[in-house]
Amino acid sequence: MTNPLIPGITAAEQDVLYQKLNEYNLKKASFKEVGAYLVVLPRADCPRYSLWIYSPLPERQSIFYIFDLSEDIHEALRMASTLCYYSPRPLSLVEYNAKRMQNKGDDIISFGKYHGHYLHEILRIDPGYLTWIAFKFTPRIPKQERFAQIARIYHSVYIDILQRKAKQPPAGRFLGKEGEKVTDLTLTVLSVRLEDDPYKTQVRGTTPYFYVRQILRLKDTSGNLVTFRVNSRTASRHSCQLPAVEHAYRTDETVHIASARIAGTYTIGKNKWTRLNYVKFHP
Numbered sequence: 084m085t086n087p088l089i090p091g092i093t094a095a096e097q098d099v100l101y102q103k104l105n106e107y108n109l110k111k112a113s114f115k116e117v118g119a120y121l122v123v124l125p126r127a128d129c130p131r132y133s134l135w136i137y138s139p140l141p142e143r144q145s146i147f148y149i150f151d152l153s154e155d156i157h158e159a160l161r162m163a164s165t166l167c168y169y170s171p172r173p174l175s176l177v178e179y180n181a182k183r184m185q186n187k188g189d190d191i192i193s194f195g196k197y198h199g200h201y202l203h204e205i206l207r208i209d210p211g212y213l214t215w216i217a218f219k220f221t222p223r224i225p226k227q228e229r230f231a232q233i234a235r236i237y238h239s240v241y242i243d244i245l246q247r248k249a250k251q252p253p254a255g256r257f258l259g260k261e262g263e264k265v266t267d268l269t270l271t272v273l274s275v276r277l278e279d280d281p282y283k284t285q286v287r288g289t290t291p292y293f294y295v296r297q298i299l300r301l302k303d304t305s306g307n308l309v310t311f312r313v314n315s316r317t318a319s320r321h322s323c324q325l326p327a328v329e330h331a332y333r334t335d336e337t338v339h340i341a342s343a344r345i346a347g348t349y350t351i352g353k354n355k356w357t358r359l360n361y362v363k364f365h366p
Contacts, residue, residue, distance in 0.1 A: 111173035132159035170243040255307035270301035292318035311359040
C-alpha cells in the first residue's frame with residue numbers, strides 16, 4: 084500500500100511520521116486476517132482527519148466510518164493510536180476512496196428506539212444496544228444479515244476501546260484526606276458548569292433573583308483531578324447566568340489557590356477526584 088502525501092507538513096516531517104507508524108505496527112497482525120484501522124486524510128467536505136475500520140469479512144463494502152479526529156495530523160494520529168493501542172489491528176494512513184467508503188445505507192437501524200440512526204452513532208451513545216444487535220438480533224432477510232454482520236464489526240471496535248480502558252492506570256491520586264488543608268495549588272480548568280444555588284435564590288415581589296454558582300473541574304500539574312464550587316456574591320435576574328461583575332471561569336484557564344480544605348474524595352471509573360471547600364485564591 085502506497086503512503087499518501089500528508090498535506091500541510093514537510094517531506095521530512097512526513098518521513099518521521101511514517102517511520103513512527105511503521106514501528107507502531109510492528110507487533111500488529113496482518114490486515115488480511117484481522118482488518119485494520121484507517122486514518123483517512125481530509126477532503127473538501129470534511130476538513131478533519133477521520134477514523135475508519137476495514138474488515139475482511141463483508142462481501143461488499145468493507146470499510147466503515149467510526150468518527151472524526153482532528154484537523155492536525157499529529158493530534159489525529161495520537162488519538163487514533165491511543166484508541167487502537169491494544170488492538171491486533173494495524174493502523175494505516177489512507178486517502179478517501181469514494182467508491183469504497185461512501186455509505187450505502189446498510190448500517191442504518193430500521194427498528195426500535197434508534198430507528199434511522201447509524202451504527203457508528205450507537206457505538207458512541209449506547210454500545211450495549213450495539214452488542215444486542217450484533218449477537219441477539221435475529222435477521223429475517225438477507226439485508227438484515229449484513230446489517231448484523233456490520234454491527235459485529237462495530238462491536239469489535241467497542242471491545243478494543245474497552246481493552247484500552249481496562250489497561251489504563253488510574254488517573255491521578257487524591258490530594259489528601261477529608262479535613263486536611265492544602266496550599267499553593269496551581270490548577271487548570273477542565274470544565275465549568277453553571278447552576279442556581281437553591282438555598283439563596285429568592286423572589287422579591289414578582290422579580291426572581293438567582294445566585295449562580297460555578298462548578299469547576301480542574302487538574303493540577305501532575306494530572307490529579309480537583310473540583311470545587313465558586314459561589315456568586317451578586318444576584319442575577321436570569322437563571323444560570325452570571326452577572327457581569329462576577330468572574331466567569333473558562334476552560335484551560337489557570338487558577339492559583341492559596342489554601343483550601345479537602346471536603347471529600349471520590350472515584351469515577353478509574354479517575355480519583357478531590358473535592359475542595361473553603362477555597363482562598365492568590366491575590
